[in-house]
Amino acid sequence: MKKLFTKHxxxxxxxxxxxxxxxQLVNGWYQNFSDAVHYLWIADQYAEGDWTxxxxxxxxxxxxxxxxxxxxxxxxxxxxxxxxxxxxxxxALVLVNRILRKKExxxxxxxxxxxxxxxxxxxxxxxxLTPDLLLSNGILLLILFYSSDHQQNLKTVLLA
Numbered sequence: 001m002k003k004l005f006t007k008h009x010x011x012x013x014x015x016x017x018x019x020x021x022x023x024q025l026v027n028g029w030y031q032n033f034s035d036a037v038h039y040l041w042i043a044d045q046y047a048e049g050d051w052t053x054x055x056x057x058x059x060x061x062x063x064x065x066x067x068x069x070x071x072x073x074x075x076x077x078x079x080x081x082x083x084x085x086x087x088x089x090x091x092a093l094v095l096v097n098r099i100l101r102k103k104e105x106x107x108x109x110x111x112x113x114x115x116x117x118x119x120x121x122x123x124x125x126x127x128x129l130t131p132d133l134l135l136s137n138g139i140l141l142l143i144l145f146y147s148s149d150h151q152q153n154l155k156t157v158l159l160a
Contacts, residue, residue: 036129043067089125
């Protein structure tokens, strides 16, 4: 059985959280963006069951769906969005590391490359409350899927 967190993943998590905490101390918690307000409003509409107002041709639904999932856990809307962005940023870093390992780049170099991305991904996750990190995760997941052996299925790629 594979471990959920390898040593490299824990190093990435520690560095990522260090940068996030530094950004918190330097910048503070709140930065409101007009996009974030709309996504949060749509998430509230989904949570209330108001499907007519929630379905929108301009604002994509997936980030709002994820915000609805976090709503019972985190009541403050902008904090909920920020936490989701932090989770998506860490997921992107883990996916990049897995893609590099699938391409048979040695563990040391793949860890170094991923650690070089930590400040970039962390600052993007902290400063921009948009669905761009979610899209990046989807693209990275597709790259991971198509770079793996064609005999494997999606479940094995996700658990790799």
